Amino acid sequence: MVGRVALVGDAAGTVTKSSGEGIYFAAKSARMCAETIVEFSQKGDRIPTEADLKVYLKRWDRQYGMTYKVLDILQTVFYRSDATREAFVEMCADMDVQKLTFDSYLYKTVVPANPLTQLKITAKTIGSLLRGSALVP
Ligand SMILES: Cc1cc2nc3c(=O)[nH]c(=O)nc-3n(C[C@H](O)[C@H](O)[C@H](O)COP(=O)(O)OP(=O)(O)OC[C@H]3O[C@@H](n4cnc5c(N)ncnc54)[C@H](O)[C@@H]3O)c2cc1C
Structure with a gap:
């Protein structure tokens, strides 16, 4: 997240450790980010702030944090x-x-x-x- 720029996909580092799966997570992060922008722009009446955009990252971590943690451990142990x-x-x-x-x-x-x-x-x-x-x- 740089200023009001929200990163998605590989630019945000969403490709997974261990399996190297990145296509699903690139598409999913883009969708989740876009949905957050739509939600906070109130039908185009306001420009989302940096804090608003960070909500997308919090949601991302909540949904996939454990998956990334487990794959990180697998890679650390087995690679x-x-x-x-x-x-x-x-x-x-x-x-x-x-x-x-x-x-x-x-x-x-x-x-x-x-x-x-x-x-x-x-x-x-x-x-x-x-x-x-x-x-x-
Ligand atoms: C060899 C290899 C095999 C892989 N195999 C798999 C697999 O089997 N399954 C899987 O799920 N994932 C796989 N991945 C990972 C997956 O390809 C990536 O995680 C995914 O493509 C990321 O998508 P993205 O849209 O974030 O980035 P990208 O697909 O890299 O798209 C970014 C695009 O932005 C363009 N770009 C960059 N800078 C600029 C600029 N300044 N202006 C305009 N355009 C720009 C680039 O040219 C590129 O087209 C593999 C990756 C590699 C390298």
Whole structure:
């Protein structure tokens, strides 16, 4: 956000870590920004202020903040070395991981698994990391 300029898409850094998905988020951020401008311009009677435009960013963070956080963590953990990337590939063979990933891609949100499945995925993830010696500094 510079003065009264509201950034969207790649210019606003909406492309996701880990998956590199940016087309949906570019379009969605543009739409959310435009809707905020329309809302605060009161049918064209007033020019939205910088504070008004920041509302779009707050809404963005509320809707997608957790998704960005999780993908950031995934990238930090798994994109560190060849060993961690191999562990990531091994983990992705798991059906529960595939379902979780598919749902999250489809709904553009972190879809929670039931606690037992989550525990299983966590154990398998740690197993993959240990097998690939991915945790060795
Ligand atoms: C190799 C690669 C593969 C990708 N694969 C995927 C994928 O499979 N799925 C996915 O969802 N995302 C993918 N992405 C990310 C996705 O392409 C971007 O996140 C998305 O295109 C961002 O859209 P945007 O409109 O914000 O920016 P852009 O698509 O970059 O559009 C910006 C436009 O503005 C123009 N421009 C720049 N400066 C000026 C100026 N001063 N005046 C006028 N025009 C200007 C540029 O020429 C450009 O056409 C990929 C990106 C790369 C690089």
